[in-house]
Amino acid sequence: xxQMTQSPSTLSASVGDRVTITCRASQxxxxxxxxxxxxxxxxxxxLIYKASSLESGVxxxxxxxxxxxxxxxxxxxxxxxxxxxxxxxxxxxxxxxxQGTKVxxx
Amino acid sequence: EVQLVQSxxxxxxxxxxxxxxCETSGYRFTTYWIVWVRxxxxxxxxxxxxxxxxxxxxxxxxxxxxxxxxxxxxxxxxAYLQWSSLxxxxxxxxxxxxxxxxGYLIDYWGQGTLVTVSS
Numbered sequence: 391x392x393q394m395t396q397s398p399s400t401l402s403a404s405v406g407d408r409v410t411i412t413c414r415a416s417q418x419x420x421x422x423x424x425x426x427x428x429x430x431x432x433x434x435x436x437l438i439y440k441a442s443s444l445e446s447g448v449x450x451x452x453x454x455x456x457x458x459x460x461x462x463x464x465x466x467x468x469x470x471x472x473x474x475x476x477x478x479x480x481x482x483x484x485x486x487x488x489q490g491t492k493v494x495x496x
Numbered sequence: 497e498v499q500l501v502q503s504x505x506x507x508x509x510x511x512x513x514x515x516x517x518c519e520t521s522g523y524r525f526t527t528y529w530i531v532w533v534r535x536x537x538x539x540x541x542x543x544x545x546x547x548x549x550x551x552x553x554x555x556x557x558x559x560x561x562x563x564x565x566x567x568x569x570x571x572x573x574x575a576y577l578q579w580s581s582l583x584x585x586x587x588x589x590x591x592x593x594x595x596x597x598x599g600y601l602i603d604y605w606g607q608g609t610l611v612t613v614s615s
Contacts, residue, residue, distance in 0.1 A: 477540065479601075
């Protein structure tokens with residue numbers, strides 16, 4: 391099975407900061423990588439798919455990059471609504487999620 | 497508008513059975529996979545399994561095979577997740593979700609059903 395590992399597990403940041411979260415796959419997954427945002431008590435929300443494609447309606451301050459085994463999610467200027475937990479997901483052969491990265495207030 | 501509306505929170509005792517539901521609307525139910533995802537308290541997302549309502553083809557993650565049963569009723573566009581004998585370790589939030597049509601990518605989620613198993 392392909393394992394997905396995110397880093398860091400927790401990230402402390404301030405409004406306006408540029409934030410980067412990394413996701414590594416245990417073997418190449420090409421660009422079959424998605425990012426979701428989850429707020430407490432809510433279902434996750436799709437942000438990015440195919441490593442870098444922005445889901446319709448998602449703010450352009452979110453961007454994704456990478457291919458193969460290393461991927462990043464970047465929030466260009468952190469907003470109050472962005473404090474949440476972010477998950478990467480390999481979605482080709484299986485639906486494995488990373489363990490999550492919590493973005494908290496610094 | 498695509499909607500997935502899940503049944504309400506449940507409190508059960510160990511050993512009891514349970515079936516939770518995911519009622520869908522706003523799209524052709526038989527042509528999209530539905531998946532169930534577990535989230536234990538304070539933990540991450542775990543893929544449990546999926547069903548294609550068109551032909552009831554079902555796939556389970558190895559960790560959940562034999563532990564739960566996923567089913568669907570086309571006549572009422574509803575998917576189900578059921579347990580025959582609950583354990584305390586089944587306490588979690590359970591989400592149903594729709595696969596977008598590209599691999600296992602999820603585009604719509606239900607609001608979640610909290611299952612609490614306690615003696």
